[in-house]
Amino acid sequence: MAGQLHRRDVVAALLAPRTPDTLVIAGLGSSAWDVTASGDSDRNFCLVGGMGLTAIIGLGLARTQPNKNVLVITGDGDMLMGMGSLATVANVAPRNLSICVLDNELFGETGGQPTHTAGVTDLAAIAKGAGIPLTSTVRTEGELKTIVGSVHNEAGPQFHAIKIMHEELDSPKPPLDGGYTKDRFRIALLGEAAAVGGFRG
Numbered sequence: 001m002a003g004q005l006h007r008r009d010v011v012a013a014l015l016a017p018r019t020p021d022t023l024v025i026a027g028l029g030s031s032a033w034d035v036t037a038s039g040d041s042d043r044n045f046c047l048v049g050g051m052g053l054t055a056i057i058g059l060g061l062a063r064t065q066p067n068k069n070v071l072v073i074t075g076d077g078d079m080l081m082g083m084g085s086l087a088t089v090a091n092v093a094p095r096n097l098s099i100c101v102l103d104n105e106l107f108g109e110t111g112g113q114p115t116h117t118a119g120v121t122d123l124a125a126i127a128k129g130a131g132i133p134l135t136s137t138v139r140t141e142g143e144l145k146t147i148v149g150s151v152h153n154e155a156g157p158q159f160h161a162i163k164i165m166h167e168e169l170d171s172p173k174p175p176l177d178g179g180y181t182k183d184r185f186r187i188a189l190l191g192e193a194a195a196v197g198g199f200r201g
């Protein structure tokens with residue numbers, strides 16, 4: 001059943017408690033605009049147009065940055081494309097990774113075609129079956145408040161499917177140059193030497 005929560009409010013709530021140790025990987029299209037609407041940051045990496053790999057990029061980052069809290073925020077279409085990632089996340093089991101899916105049951109950015117979650121597919125059940133210990137489907141403000149607490153305070157890996165409504169919204173853009181964004185993110189984490197050509201680590 002389609003959700004009642006507003007995606008921008010959900011993302012603002014998820015990001016409100018963030019600290020400099022919170023690294024955010026946003027999926028393509030709408031979730032990238034949502035994260036940017038809450039404030040551009042050199043600790044955000046937005047996929048913008050790349051689909052299916054958001055969760056697995058979050059996993060790589062969580063492994064290489066074990067002292068940071070990695071938060072993946074993406075859409076149901078992206079998560080469905082990268083569903084196998086959930087099995088790998090569960091088996092690697094990083095304590096510092098949370099995956100939050102903004103589930104509008106649609107490929108919103110490309111015109112609103114229904115995804116599998118509009119049918120019989122339950123992403124939180126898939127995540128649980130993959131072996132992720134903490135999973136939920138979020139439909140209410142109260143449930144959202146609970147998972148904001150777990151994302152920022154409880155061990156992962158965790159997965160939350162957040163049922164949101166379909167909305168036509170503006171598209172605040174993060175920097176769209178992939179090389180620049182990658183360097184900006186690396187410099188924020190590793191220092192100036194991590195820019196193109198300067199990193200030897």
Ligand SMILES: Cc1ncc(C[n+]2csc(CCOP(=O)(O)OP(=O)(O)O)c2C)c(N)n1
Nearest residue numbers: 029030049051075076077078106107108109
């Ligand atoms: C490999 C690939 N296939 C298709 C697209 C086109 N595309 C861009 S956004 C999008 C929909 C994404 O849906 P979802 O992740 O559910 O996000 P929503 O916009 O609904 O929040 C699609 C299919 C793409 N960018 N890459």
